Every structure is written in structure tokens, then in C-alpha cells.
Amino acid sequence: MIWGGNTIGEEDEDDETIQDNNNNNHELTASNQIYPVKSPPIGSRFIGKVAIITESNCAIDRATAILLGKEGAKVTIHGTVEKELRETIVKMVRAGISQDNILVVQGVIENDQTLKNLVDKTYNKFGRIDILVNSAGAIGRQGSNSPASSISNKLKHNINRQNSGSVDSDREENDLLEDDGKPSGSFRNSLASRRRSSHFDSHFDTLFNINLKSITKLTRLCVPYLEKQKGAVVNVSSFGGQQQFSDYAYYNTSRVALDNYCRSIAIKYAKKNVRVNNVSPGFITSESADEESTVNKFYLNWIKEHVPMARGGTAEEIAKVIAFLASDDASYVTGATIVADGAVSIFSKPADFF
Template structure:
């Protein structure tokens, strides 16, 4: 590991699991002081212990168990970070979720309360936390990396309409905020993962067996994932670190890097070998 983030302070939201956990660990290993945050205290402690196992000093890690969708929780994250570390250089807006309603309805009939809940965490919390962090990021000439999704489009997402809406809106926010903040020296970019093995399915009520079955199907169908394998959280963490590293990505402003194993590059007709069809 390098020390490319030595002297930097990063906040990684949703770091009790998955992409957020991998990102927080990677940043700490590469020299950053890191604020980790999430709603599950036990899982957040697991993230902290993983960081400490890397030989990172305990005073380089701040763990805050709170609800990112609440203004008080966001104030706690920002204020305690500044109080402990004295600055903020990198904000990773990773926290996000998809939900089902009580009847497990999907599509246009899904209860509007699900829309409100998803927009609250996937979009509104990003907007308000960014506002609260702006002062300190401007002082540091810092970086913001948002975690979006290939669900933002342009392909339709009929089963997860509200989730897709929130991520499409987040992409526009990334572009617009990037132009607004670059005049102050702050860069804003995002990453759009495809299917990644995280705790996302569990949060939607899927069992480990259901996750396994779903992932096996996707990996065995090149019309779903051409590279033939599910992404790992560390795959996305490395992209986030790249976007947060001004030496490597200084000329990238308001863009989203797609990391999906090729999923968005194929259509059904392209996923099958034409010569095999002709030979049959």
C-alpha cells in the first residue's frame, strides 16, 4: 500500500458493509484518517476492527453510529469529524438502499412511501450532507465521490423504478454540483457499479441462498455479465480511491465511471454468438 492519502481526512457513509467498508479500509491503509458511519453498530465495529488489523492507529478512525437520513445524524458526522481531525478532504457518499413495500409490490404499483424512503437515503441525504461538508471541502480543495448505479439508465428498471429514479437524479446532481463546486476547487465525480456482492440483497429481504442463486445465474449468462463474474466491493473501492486522488484524476470533473463487467454494453441479441446460431 502507498501513503497517497497521508494527511487527508475522509468521510465514508454507509461504511458498515460492502463497498463503503472496503473503501474505508482502503483509504485508511493508504494513509487517510477516516470517519466511518452507519446505522448498525455491530457491523460498524467490524469495519473498525478490519482497519485496525492493518496496523492503522486507533486514533486514525472515528466510528459514528447514526442515521444518515436525519439532519441531526449528518451534523454529528460533520461536526465530530472536524472536532477530531480538524479538516475534511474527501466525502464519499456511499450510503444507499432499495426497499420493497409490505406486499412486496414492484413496478408502478409500489407504494409511494417506498419512493419517499428511497429518495430520502439515496438522494436527499447526499444533497444535505454535501451542503454541510462544503465549507470544509472548499478549505481543503477537496473531493466528493458519489456512489450511483447502472440502474440509473438508460436501460429500464421496471422492478426497481424508485431506486432507478433516485440514482438517475443522483447522476444529474453529480454533474451539476461538479460545475458549481469546481470554481471553489472542489471536484465531484461518481462511480456506477453493476452487480456487486454486498449486503444489498439482504437489506431487501433476500436470504443468503437467494443471493447465491441470483449471482450464479448472472455469472452464467453473458447477456447479464459478459466478464462472467460478480463484482467485489474492493473493485469499486479502488475506483473511488482513483477519483479521490487528484494526482491521478485531476482532469475528471462531474463524470461517472461505470464498473459492471460489461453489463451495460450488451443487448439480448448481442449476448449470443451469431455463428453458433447459424450452425444450429
């Protein structure tokens, strides 16, 4: 058995296959216990089902699209960058998923027409909707498509602080909010202050439009179709909804709101036989592979020191939690938020890091 993997019921090298008098195959295990050979259940949970996965062009979202597709689902993938969507298609096909079972919808998730296209095009092509995975999310600097970019930006600032032994208080709140990554001046400068205030408003609106508003709208559009199939909604939240960080105040608030939204509509939609759950991942290290070696090393070392499991999670690990909640295996689970963060949200950390 592989921890966190798909492999179950592996044979020992000493195991043998024998036949009884009825010529039925059996396995003889190392413990001498005989049982009929059966195909493992992995790979069949979503046969005949249709899933919509937003922002399925990187990391957790892409891993979820691949996993659900491998287990039989027809999948609508979504994103804004054509190159990344093509990469997702290639990875899905290489995983054995038929191109006929893949639909691509491209567009900005905050756009109402994109949301309508996701629902209408999925239903027109596949004739049903069973699963909605709301995985679109924004964090940190606007204009960055990678959550790791914003985190590494903060890490770079912390490296500089540690090397210089000083703290620039004027930059603390702005490290992840400047579009061009450059200082915009002191709060004592009234013009800079007004510009900064406008930027904060825009940042707030963007985070909530993506992290909450788009999710509520798309869920509402999908519910009539999900109701017919006794379907499931899985929202990808964040451990930021459990553990608060000062420089991510808007982001944390949007995730707390999403967690509460999940609980509220789970009650509402239970009568419609639609389950709604959240997954809250912690630090996912796969997206940091392209970062500078100094930042990457600092990032990984910090994780080892401050995450009780001493490592970041993988996109595939989170995808398996999402798949569980989307499947009939979780048929009595609704309104839950599963935190998959290596226990970092319940572990005390130095207050000055974030």
C-alpha cells in the same frame, strides 16, 4: 501483477539485486534492465487527509474505508447498526489502521442531526475534511439493510415463476415493496389498493430521502471545509442510472437524479476547487454470501450468463475506483460518472427478468 489487486512491479524469481560502485541498491530484471529500487506509490496517496464515508458498515463502503485508511487517511465511518460498525473497526485495525485515525458516527442518514454530527465531529477530531464519500443507498424492500436481500427476493420470485411456469401479474410490482414479504391482495380490492398506494408513497420518499436528499445536504455541509483543502466528493450511484429495470422504477429514477446532480454541482463547485464525481457499480457479489444456496447459485449463474465479464464485481474493486476519484491522481476529473459494472449496462438482457 494481480488483476484488480494492489500488487505492482512484482519481481521474477530469477531477478537479482546488485550493488553499483556507490553501494546503491538496484534491481536486475529478467530483461537485464537496471533501475533504482523504489517503494511502490500504493499506500501513500491519502497521508494527512481526512475522509468521511457514509454507511461504511458493509461491502463497498467498508472496503473503501479500509483502503483509504491503509493509504494514510483518517477516516470517519458511519452506519446505523452498532455490530456492523464494530466489525468495520476490527477489519480496519487488522489492516494496520490506527484506532486513533478512526472516528465513528452512528445515526440514520436521513436525520439532519446525523449529517451535522458527521461534519462537526470529524472537524473537531481531525481539524479538516478532504474527502466525502456519499455511499449511503437504499434499494428494494424497506427495512432491509442489504442490497443483496432485495435482489435475492426478486431472484426467489423468478425461480418460483420458472418452476411453476406462471406469472402473477399482481405481484410483479410488489415483490420488492412489501414490508412483510406477503401478498397484500388484488388491485381490485379498494382497501388493499389504498394501502398499497400509501406504501408506494412511503417507499418513494424513503428512496429519495436516502439516495438523493441526504447526499445533497451532506455535500452542502462539507463544501466549506472541502474548499479549504481542494477536496473531492465521490458519490456511489448505480448502473441502475444507466440501465432501466421496470420493478426498480423509483430506485432507477433516484440514481438518474444523482448522476445529474453530480454533473450540475461539479460545474458549480469547480470554481471552489472541489471535484465531484460518481461511481456506478454493477452487481457486487460479496453481499450474497449469506443467502440460501439455491438463490445464491441462481444469482451467480445469472451473472455469468448476462454480465459480459461473466462475474460480479467485488467491493474491493469498486473501492479502488472510489480511491482514484478521491485522490490527486484524478485532479482534472470532475462531473464524471465512472461505470464499473462489467459492461452489464450496455449489454442486452432478457426483458422479462427485471
